[in-house]
Amino acid sequence: MKIIIFYFIIFLNLSSSYAAKKNIDQNQIYKNLRCLVCQGQSISDSNSDFAQTIKLVVKDLIKQGKSEKQIYTFMADKYGDWIVYKPQLNKQNFILWVLPYVILLGGGLVIFSIIRKKRKKF
Amino acid sequence: MLSNLGNILLFINVFLSVLIIYFASQNIKTSGNSISETIYQTTLLQTTLIFGCFFTLVAAFITSDFSLINVFENSHTSKPLLYKISGSWGNHEGSLMLWVIILTIFSFFFLINNKTHPKNYRLFTLIFQNIIILGFLSFILFNSNPFTLISPAPKEGLGLNPILQDPALAIHPPLLYIGFVGSSIYFSAAMASLITNYSEKFFAKSIKNWVLISWVFQTLGILVGSIWAYYELGWGGFWFWDPVENASLLPWFAMTALFHSLIVLEKRNVLYFWVIILCLLTFVLSVTGTFLVRSGILNSVHTFANDPNRGIYMLSFLCLMIFSSLFLLFKKYRKNNYNINFNSKETYVLINNWFMLFYLLTVLIGTLYPIFTDALTENKISVGPPFYNTVIIPVVVIFLFFMAIGPNVKWIKNKFDNLISLIIIFILALIINFIIVYFFKSFTILSNLIIISSLFLIISSLIDLKKSLEKSKFDLARIISHLSFGFLILFIGLNHNFSLEEDFNMKVGDTKSFNNYEIKFKKLEVKNFKNYKSLIGDLEIKDKKMSQIKTLNPEIRIYESPSTLTYEAAIKTNIIKDYYLTMSNIDRSDFYNIKFQKKPMMFWIWVSCMVLAIGGFLRVFQNAKSN
Amino acid sequence: MQKVIKFLTTLIFLFVIVVFYFSLNKDPSYQTNSLVGKKLVELNLESFDGDYSLRTKDFKKNNFTLINFWASWCSPCRVEHPILMSLSKSKKLKLVGINFKDKKNNAKKFLNELGNPYNLIAKDEIGKKSVNFGIYGIPESILVNKEMIVIKKFIGPLNTRDYNEILKIIN
Structure with a gap:
């Protein structure tokens, strides 16, 4: 039991310091966006026209210095909450x-x- | 002709089920502890005829009898024989036939295999099982009849969706159905046990093998489904947290919790009502899952054709099941004494159940939540992989530790005398983890934790294995399953951590370079096959470090019946990693989207899942031997 | 205590089943209709001939504007074209066409053949601009008012029912 508690404390500490370092991974974002014209596929999995466009837009947004969260908000604003796989x-x-x-x-x-x-x- | 035969057999089966229920209820009233021969005979006849009925459908598919709508919609003369046969259960109506067959077989074998148990308990089980059979038979007859005629009979069928023409998908439904339709038998048994007050450990004995068998098949069914998704969908993943996948996972969690609790019921005679609840829950979840998938209220990769009537039928059936079992449970429930010590094996089994239910409910909530927001607030949301990963994975870490410690704890009362060895194992796991991280130079905190905890489980299971080999007191089934589960999580962790993914838009002749790899689009060929045309890409992957060259040939297939486009991934598998390449056309241009993925440890993920199921099988054999 | 738990359990199951029942008759596929009532911002579209850039102020002149996304390669666009032609006769409505991922020559041919219903034409060659409008496939049409607030979205080709609805809204 003690090990586990100890372990959990380390985990909490590390995970908070880790969050700050993380940089934006575009594949991660593609995976978390839903392809609206497909059945249950993510932008990353899909090769539809729509997915291609969204990939371009996401790349642009990253270049503009938007954070991962801001990109999700942008997409949800344009297409509704349906497009993000991680509900806010x-x-x-x-x-x-x-x-x-x-x-x-x-x-x-x-x-x-x-x-x-x-x-x-x- | 086949249509008439099929319909007649269906009606006879309805009649037989009613007959069995009647005979059984007559037999219950008689004294003595033997079940009349008539019941055995009728049940045998029922099983034979339902097979006859199913083979009639298969025959219609093999002979391409397009006078049946079902065959017309799902088959084609040019299809290979294997897929003609598997086409018979690859659709909604045909798969219901499979349901009824499994319900019937399980009913039959449960009846003839449990002769040591009281008569009334067995008869009530038979009655409940036949009520379920009747429910599904009437569903087939009145709503989803595979023998419905079409006139005039078309000359040619529409064909089976080409992505469903795959050996893995041919055996996936039967495996999965044995799993979750098999759970019907302990649903019925639990109801019978409540009615007849047959509650002791003997009840646990009578159902434990059934639980294990259904669990094994459920595991294999999920495995084969994942393999299919990996090879055929061309997305490079094997689990997408798609609602349909979740629907198959829910009963799996319930079964896993159930057979752990059954051990406690059998050994210590406690937790009876909890076991009953799990028995009831498993089948309720199976039917709920089927309802969600078949009624079309979920948006998913695998949607069956949408039909609200079908949904209403299944929902009423579900409703009946839930409320009758709740009613019976509440009526019979009495407070019992738990008599469980803090530090005992019982506690660890409870902990297993605690985590299983957490996974189950999390997945359930995630799957149902979009339906609820849509119905209550008109706002559609998606709950996808990021949700499940954030909520579930950290908890898996803790779970694995308990899973490693639990099996060595003694019944009733235990002392922690192995604390030092646990610490040593933990340190060992830490060291191995850092070696892995050092060599591959990539880590996130969570994946480190996953690797450490799964190593902890693996090492302690290995030590158990060694000990049990020395002592000749075998608990091999458990060790194998726990060990392979540890490996499964480890490989999934490694896979997740060290996957590489890049995609490019390329023309023939282009070369792209990234990380340690170079990819070259050499040529593109068009080939004609029997029932499709194919664009085959010829690409070369060069591993600059190892100076290895691999050629991969992803395809784009154009099928004619029904006309569809499918993307075939090119996969080069070796022991350590898979190269996974997909090619897709970009509309209105001569560029192709080439997606390269490196997927480490894929082979081992399949193997460990397989071994997990083998562990279950072993336990079934052990149980059979000891009886 | 036991009674409360029994009651609650029954209630939860009942609730779930009732929700299932009502969801059965809903369409599970997604449409971006939830975006009605939103304000369109940050428009910056290049006109078809590239000589002019279309801004928000261009929309403020008219009471209602129908923004239609089309392309020459899109066959449903041909189907809805006659409806757009009839709509263009209405004086209360301006039509803005956004040529989506298309080649200029093909688009011109398309308009010469079927007629040009649009007051203004802009282009979106790569399709990135259309993301701002929440477009995911064409044809799609968005009816906005003076303040650029979305009144109605039409996904897929316009039909006569949509036509009557638009006339009803603008009159």
Whole structure:
């Protein structure tokens, strides 16, 4: 257990320092944009005319110094939220992002309570 | 002719199911602990006839009997025999036939294989299973009949979508269906167990092999589906978190949780209701998945033709299933004593279930959320790979540690006497990880963690393997499965981390250079084949470091029946990595989009997934032996 | 406590099923209709002959403008062309055509053959400019008002129903 806790602390520290260093990877962005004219394909996977154009625009936006997040916002602004594969954390998508963690915590609590009940009896 | 035969057989099967339900309920009332011969015979007849019915459909496909709409829409005379046969289950109506067959076979074998269990429990299982069979038979008859005629009969069929003409995809549906339709039998058994109060560890014994068998096939089905996606879709990935893939993954999580809990129920006689819930959940998820895929309410790569009536039928069936099982569960539920110690194997199994349910619910929420936002707020959103990766992957890291430690913990009460060895394993995993990172010079924190944790699991499983070989007390099935799961995650981690991807717009004769590679577009040929025309590119990949040259030939195929364009990836596989090259035309220009990908460890991903399933098979054999 | 859990579980399942039921009759394919009501900004289009650049102020003169994206290689564009021709007769509506990923000569041939309904023609040779309008395939048409706010989007070729709808809006 201790190892895991220790490990998790390292993880949290490192991941926060890591986030700052990251530079923009265009393939990553293509993968996170949905090709609107295809069935369930990303811009990266698709060779449609539309995907080609979007790739060009994304390249331009990167050149203009836009951040990854700004590019997603730009695309969502033009084509609607449907185009981004990673739903933004906002009021509407709050449940989507938070519920899994609530379940994770809740499940842990249930297990904990089952085990504790037993302990009290002794 | 075949159409009539098929329809008659379908009707007889409906009749037989009703008959079985009737006989079984009569038999329940009698005293004594034997099931009447008539029931065995009727069940045998039912199984035989449903096979007859299925073979009638296959025969129609083989002989290209286009008087059947289904054959007309999905087949073609010029198609190879294998794909004529697989075409019979590659469509909605035909795949329902496969459903009913599997429901029936499982029903039959469950009946004849569990003779040591009480009569009423077996009979109720039979009744519930036949109710499900009836539900699907009437779905086939009234909504999705593969034997529907078309008149006048066309001379030629429309053909099967060429990307579905693939050996992997020919066996993918049967494997997957054995998996998630197979889960129906423990749904029925759980219902029967609730009604007859047959709850002890013997209940666990009666279903555990069925759970394992369905799990093995589900695993193989998912594997084959991924392999197909990798080779055929030409996107270079093997898992896309597409709703349809998710639908097959949901029951898999539930099954995995279930057979771990079953061990506890069998050994310690606790967690009964939890096991029941998982049994019910697995099949409910299977049907929900099918509903989502077939009703067309999701936008996905593999959409079947959209038909709201079909959706309504399946939804009512689902509704009936959910509420009847909830009703029964709530009625029979009583509080029980858990009697579980903090540091015991039971706790670790619970932890497994905890994580499995977390994965399950996360995937479920991600899949359903767009439907909900669309229905409630009219706003369509996409939930794709980035969501699942951010939420799930960090949790996998912790899960792998538990998975390594859990199996060695003793039942009831355990002492941590192996702490030192765990620390040593951990340090070893760290060292190997840094060696990997040092040599490949690429890392993200998360992928480091994935590699470390999977190494931790691998090393501890290897130590277990060594110990069990010394002691001759074998738990080989578990060790193999845990070990290969560790490898699976490790290879996926490596693959994700060290993949390389570049794309260029090139003309014939162009050469492009990137990283350590050089790519040369040598020529383009047009060839005519039996049922398609093909543009074959001839490209050379040069690894500058190793001064190796590989020739790859990606294709663009133009099929005539039905007229479609497909892109065939050229893949060079070796032990360590795959080169993956796709070529596609750019409209209104003579440039081609050439996409090069280096995918490390692909071969090992398939192998470890395969071995994972083999572990399950081993356990089935062990169980059969010990009985 | 147990009762509450039972009740909640039933409720959740019921809710999911009801949502499924209502979703069944919805079209799962995506259309950019959610963009109606948005304001178009940052327009900078080169005119067809390259002698003039089209700006936001050009739209402010008319009450309504229909921005139509077309190309000579696009066969549905031929289908909708007669409708555009009839719309061009209306005085309350200006038509701006944006020639999408096309060759100039082919586009000219197309207009000579079928008639030119547009008050202004601009071009988008690479297709990048059209991204600003949220275009993902042609033909597409966007009806905007004076303030450049999108009133209606038409995806795919315009038909007579769309024609009547446009007339209704502008009158």
